[in-house]
Amino acid sequence: MARYTGPKTKIARKFGEAIFGDDKNFEKRNYPPGQHGNARRRGKKSEYATQLMEKQKAKYAYGILERQFSNLFKKAQAAGGITGEVLLQLCEARLDNVVYRLGVSKSRSGARQLVSHRHITVNGEIVNIPSYSVQAGDVIAVREKSKSLVAIEDALASNSAVYEWLTWNNDQKSGTFVKAPERLQIPETFKEQLIVELYSK
Secondary structure (H helix, E strand, O other), X not given: OOXXXXXXXXXXXXXXXXXOOOOHHHHHOOOOOOOOHHHOOOOOOOHHHHHHHHHHHHHHXXXXXXXXXXXXXXXXXXXXXXXXXXXXXXXXXXXXXHHHHOOXXXXXXXXXXXXXXXXXXXXXXXXXXXXXXXXXXXXXXXXXXXXXXXXXXXXXXXXXXXXXXXXXEOOOOXXXXXXXXXHHHOOXXXXXXXXXXXXXX
């Protein structure tokens, strides 16, 4: 399955923020990549360039390809409500993202791998589709055979994030997706209105 597997720090530097999480290399060089680094003169970005950058930022952060992201936007548009907010809620409800938010993996790409390799169950059934859309009330758990995996134990031990729309039982290694998060609860700093404007052209 196609997905971005290149250098993440380079992408983070391009956007000027650590969109993939903590990154020591980004902290050392938090300016755009390229031969001249900070010295290169960069003109004022056009409206289109700003909107495109915001969309690319969201796509890379959630690990979603263009067609998937475009389909999510269409779904958000059809759902009613504030399109940008619904779009982010749909991204947050992806199974790989929920596994990441629960702290079962240190990164979304790691969470994607856990799902693909059949380590995660939803309501007791193994689901190996990272883009699976989790619904309110669904119980997401680590498969019984996978509970002793070192990667999972390490991730859970170092996780301190708490999200209001998720609950987690560390003894059972299972969590519940209580409801779709409100925009204020989502920690991502995307300007989703710019994404809506881009797709609405």
